Amino acid sequence: MTDESREIDVVVQRIADRFPDLPVAQVREQVLAELDAFDDAHVRDFVPLLVENAVMDTLRASGDPEPVVVPDEG
Helix, strand or coil, X not given: CCXXXXXXXXXXXXXXXXXXXXXXXXXXXXXXXXXXCCCCCCCCCCHHHHHHHHHHHHHHHCCCCCCCCCCCCC
């Protein structure tokens, strides 16, 4: 598993934690669909962050359940 794959798994879990009413499979599907948009990106460092932001924006705009505010672990 590549570093990017692990980071994408973390993104899926973080979004699923914020939207507990959505099935994790649906979250993963949306993340992977957004990830496809970056297939041709030569610089991959920020792809997971960009994917997370895009999916979060889509979920907020779609009228899906309100995200749960997860407290910082710090």
